[in-house]
Amino acid sequence: MSAVDFEILLQQILNGLVLGSVYALVALGYTMVYGVLGLINFAHGEVVMIGALSTLSAARLLQSVLPGLPGPIVLLLSTLAAIPVCMALGYTIERVAYRPLRFAPRLAPLITAIGVSILLQNIAMVVWGRSYHSFPAYVSTEPFQVFGATMTPVQVVIIVVAMAIMAGLMFLVHRTKLGRAMRATAENQSVAGLMGVNINAIISITFVIGSALAAVAGVMVAANYSIAHYYMGFVLGLKAFTAAVLGGIGNLGGAVAGGLLLGLIESLGAGYIGDLTGGFMGSNYQDVFAFFVLIMVLVFRPSGLMGERVAERA
Amino acid sequence: MNRSHVVSCTLAALAAFGLSGCGKEAPPPPAPQKAAPPPELAIKIGHVAPLTGNIAHLGKDNENGARLAVEELNAKGVMIEGKKLKIELIGEDDQADPKTGTVVAQKLVDAKVNGVVGHLNSGTTIPASKIYADAGIPQISPSATNPTYTQQGFKTAMRVMANDIQQGKVVGEFAVHKLGAKTVAIIDDRTAYGQGLADEVEKAAKAGGVKIVAREFTKNDATDFRAILTKIKGRRPDAVFYGGMDAQAGPMAKQMKQLGLKAKFMSGDGACTPEFIKLAGDAAEGFYCTQAGLPLERMTDKTFSERYKKRFNSEVQIYSPYSYDAVAVIVDAMKRAKSADPAVYITELPKTSYLGVTGRIEFDDKGDVKNGAITMYETREGKLNVLEVVGGAAPAAAEAPKAEAPKADAAKK
Structure with a gap:
């Protein structure tokens, strides 16, 4: 393996890790709601999008008021402004679209979730327009060298934030009183209710936390690709959902593991399938490869890589 | 009784009105009562x-x-x-x-x-x-x-x-003759447009003796191209052509720059928009693209x-x-x-x-426009600047504005 080949391989691994961390950030929100409620919140990708676009609006406002503010501070402040927006949105979605259907057949909340997703997309299209918004480089996107491969500061921030959020959520779920109530609710809602857990409040809090994460994820994604658009949440949501299932939906560590794995498979797949198959398959098989791995994992481990509960929920 | 009669009449009238409203080229009323407007x-x-x-x-x-x-x-x-x-x-x-x-x-x-x-x-x-x-x-x-x-x-x-046969030829020949490219990497977004155009560019480039060092694919809803760009970087092409839309080409240009891929970036009409420049930011500089038509200022x-x-x-x-x-x-x-x-x-x-x-x-026998023009653009200082116009109807009409064009460009700067 020549030096150039090594640099390319290292670059592909870095690409995969960054992409995987992006998936992981979004997948954490999916998995958290699923873990407590057993509901696949398809609108999560759209909350991510709204988080990114409201951050953008807040940042523009902030810069028009205080032009001299340094980039990272603008980004931090506007993210802090977008988080409550997403929290309120998450609370409203749960209250309006999911709570009335909590005891309805499983298909009903799934369909409303898709409905909410389309609704939010179209609202965002009306509010922010159809055009792409270029997301200013508040955190530098100028690359630096790592053993011949390149990385940008934003990418480092993404990996760090994904890991920090995972650790924070694990602490919350396993070490706090709120987390215990969440786990009890996940185990059995009626029994937890009889034990004095305020089910509605716990579920609302889960949604609110998940939406706050979505806002952070949205900002990270928009900063990484320097682009924000009303449609950005859709594909991202699907990929993150796949990552969550791959890792074992409902499991926080699994969401990150699944995200990283999916990112690495996609990146290495696109980079090397062509050479490995002698040009028979190319980067157009990137997704085929990724989803083939998903199918194989689910065939041999139906609850995902790190999932524990089987068939009890779905 | 009386009242319901009135209601049903109104409904009938409304229905008649509605029907005439949606009918195809409503046949002219035989006796035009309202004579005043045509x-x-x-x-x-x-x-x-x-x-x-x-x-x-x-x-x-x-x-x-x-x-x-x-x-x-x-x-x-x-x-x-x-x-x-x-x-x-x-x-x-x-x-x-x-x-x-x-x-x-x-x-x-x-x-x-x-x-x-x-x-x-x-x-x-x-x-x-x-x-x-x-x-x-x-x-x-x-x-x-x-x-x-x-x-x-x-x-x-x-x-x-x-069409893309004309467009692909212009891009391919531009890469060969004007950019002096010996090796080209081609990416397309797997749509009928992107793939079709990429194929035509590939044909034209090969005809000019260029080696295609990589043929990669993405999708028309993707935003991350680092994997294929990294692979392309390993092949060291002189130019990269992307067949697809501005929404992908913008981030792609940015990621090329971040990865240190220094090849010339080219694309077709789908990415030849102000939106591309907005999305690519300073990575848009030195980007070449074609539009299947005349530039606005030469229309x-x-x-x-x-x-x-x-x-x-x-x-x-x-x-x-x-x-x-x-x-x-x-x-x-x-x-x-x-x-x-x-x-x-x-x-x-x-x-x-x-x-x-x-x-x-004017149309040819297939329904394609005759003498369809192809305009080659280069982005400089955040603007699409016309490099050359290939083909185009009525040379006289195309000549006249040509003299003005440089002035217009100069005025912009």
């Missing part, structure tokens, strides 16, 4: 483009062009057989999705439109063209550049700009972009002058045929010789 001939022109999804900005641009044409023609008052033409534009959204494309095409056929302008993407235009052909409704696409569209033998399928009607801006408060993205002309060409054929009936005026369409916003429009 009787109206109501027609419908369908327009299809993606109005939602990730290239909705281009779809809206196309629709705006058609809408401006309809509004101006209605205001001007086109007379056909003593009746004033009243055009209604029915704008449909095909989401850039071939399946949805055929569904809305059928919807327009069922609504008995007199003509269709669209669709935007080749991938939706081609499957939809069969539906319009079966219904005998003329279809003029202002932006579908894939050659297959007019090669299917449908009399109804036409387009008002050059026959130079006030178009001002009128457009005044009406819609946004910039012309790319093909709105062509959707504007497509509407005008349909109405022009109706005028000459003295009928808005698709079965009648379709015989006049191939004989079109219409001086539109974009230049003189």
